[in-house]
Amino acid sequence: MTDTKPPGHLKPARIDQVAGAAGTGRDTAGGAGEPGTEDTPVPVGATGVGTAGTKRTRRSTRSAGAGAARTGASPDPAADLGFSGDPGRHGDLDDGMLHAQRTWDASLATNRLDDQGVTLERQRVETRGVTAGVGLLVDGWPEDVRRCVESVIEHTGAHVLALDLGNVDGAGDVLAELAERHPERITDWHVSETPHWRGGTATWGESRAKLLRLDESEVHVLMETNVVLRGDALTPLIAAVVEGAVAAGWRGLNPVAAEEPEPGRESTGEVGPRTVWREAAPGTVRALSGELIAVRRAQAFGALPEDARYGRYADLELSLALPGRLVVPHQRLPVTLLGRHDVAGDYAERESRRNYDGVLRRLRAS
Numbered sequence: 001m002t003d004t005k006p007p008g009h010l011k012p013a014r015i016d017q018v019a020g021a022a023g024t025g026r027d028t029a030g031g032a033g034e035p036g037t038e039d040t041p042v043p044v045g046a047t048g049v050g051t052a053g054t055k056r057t058r059r060s061t062r063s064a065g066a067g068a069a070r071t072g073a074s075p076d077p078a079a080d081l082g083f084s085g086d087p088g089r090h091g092d093l094d095d096g097m098l099h100a101q102r103t104w105d106a107s108l109a110t111n112r113l114d115d116q117g118v119t120l121e122r123q124r125v126e127t128r129g130v131t132a133g134v135g136l137l138v139d140g141w142p143e144d145v146r147r148c149v150e151s152v153i154e155h156t157g158a159h160v161l162a163l164d165l166g167n168v169d170g171a172g173d174v175l176a177e178l179a180e181r182h183p184e185r186i187t188d189w190h191v192s193e194t195p196h197w198r199g200g201t202a203t204w205g206e207s208r209a210k211l212l213r214l215d216e217s218e219v220h221v222l223m224e225t226n227v228v229l230r231g232d233a234l235t236p237l238i239a240a241v242v243e244g245a246v247a248a249g250w251r252g253l254n255p256v257a258a259e260e261p262e263p264g265r266e267s268t269g270e271v272g273p274r275t276v277w278r279e280a281a282p283g284t285v286r287a288l289s290g291e292l293i294a295v296r297r298a299q300a301f302g303a304l305p306e307d308a309r310y311g312r313y314a315d316l317e318l319s320l321a322l323p324g325r326l327v328v329p330h331q332r333l334p335v336t337l338l339g340r341h342d343v344a345g346d347y348a349e350r351e352s353r354r355n356y357d358g359v360l361r362r363l364r365a366s
Contacts, residue, residue, distance in 0.1 A: 246324025290315025
C-alpha cells in the first residue's frame with residue numbers, strides 16, 4: 001500500500017498545543033525509562049506541596065512551669081506545625097490544620113500513584129478506533145526477537161508487521177513460530193536477502209520503507225528488536241500523535257554544539273563546530289531516538305531515509321525530515337532496552353558517518 005490519504009481518526013498536526021509539550025502542573029515523573037548520563041539532562045520532579053506561608057497555630061503547653069508565654073524563636077518550629085523528624089511526635093491530634101494537612105498529603109500520595117493509570121485509561125479511550133502497526137526488522141538475535149514480539153502481543157493491541165532478512169542465526173524461524181501461534185496479531189514476511197551489514201543486499205532504509213508501505217495503519221511504529229515492553233508503552237505515544245504531534249517517541253534528543261570540532265573535519269566553514277546529541281527532557285524535542293517511535297504514516301512517506309544502509313543516525317535524519325512537532329510524553333513509559341545489537345568490523349563506523357552526513361545537511365538547512 002502506498003496511499004498517503006489523510007488518516008481518518010487523527011487530528012491535523014499542529015504547531016502549538018501538542019500533547020506532552022507542556023506540563024500539567026502535577027508532580028508526575030516523565031521521560032525515558034533509563035536514567036540519564038553525565039551529559040544527559042534529567043528532568044527534575046516537582047517537590048510537592050510545601051508549608052511556606054502557613055500561619056503558625058497557637059499551641060497549649062502541658063508541661064509544668066510552662067504557663068508563661070514563650071518568646072523568641074521556636075526551638076522546634078516543625079513541631080509547631082505538626083511535623084517533626086521524631087517518629088514519636090505527631091503534633092496535636094486536635095489541631096484542625098494538622099488534620100487537613102494530613103488529609104491533603106494522603107490524597108496527593110494516592111493521586112500520584114493513580115495518576116499514571118488514570119491517564120493511560122483516558123488515553124485508551126481517546127485513541128480507540130485509531131489503527132496502529134508495529135514494524136520490526138528481524139536480522140538476527142533470535143532470543144531478543146522472541147522477547148520483543150511477545151511483549152508487544154502481551155501488553156498492546158497493535159498489529160505486528162515483521163520482515164525477516166535471511167533468517168540470520170535462526171531469528172526468522174523464531175518469527176515464523178510466533179506468527180503461527182498468533183496469526184491474528186502478526187503478519188510476517190521472509191526474504192532470502194541478508195542484511196547489508198552482513199554482506200547482503202537488504203539495507204535498513206529499503207527494508208523500513210517496505211514495512212511502511214505494507215502497513216495500512218494510521219500510526220506506524222518503528223521498533224527495534226532489542227526493545228521489550230513491560231506494559232502498554234504504545235498508547236501514550238499514539239495519544240500524542242492523535243492530539244497533533246507528527247511523531248512521538250520513548251526518548252528525545254536535542255543537538256548541542258560541542259567545544260571541540262568534529263574529528264576529521266574543519267571547525268570553520270559550513271560544517272562549524274561538532275554537534276553532540278544529548279537526551280532531552282519530556283515535551284517537544286528536536287529528534288527522536290529510533291528504538292521506539294510512533295509516527296503518522298502519511299507523513300513518514302518522503303521523510304524516511306531510504307538510502308540509509310544501516311540504522312544508526314537514520315532515526316535522526318528521519319526526525320529532522322518530518323513536517324511537524326516531535327514529542328516525548330511526560331509519563332514514564334514501561335520500556336526496557338536489551339543489549340546493543342553491534343556489528344563487527346568498521347562497517348558501523350563507516351555507515352554511521354555516511355548517515356550522519358545526511359543529518360548535518362538537514363541541520364544546516366533548518
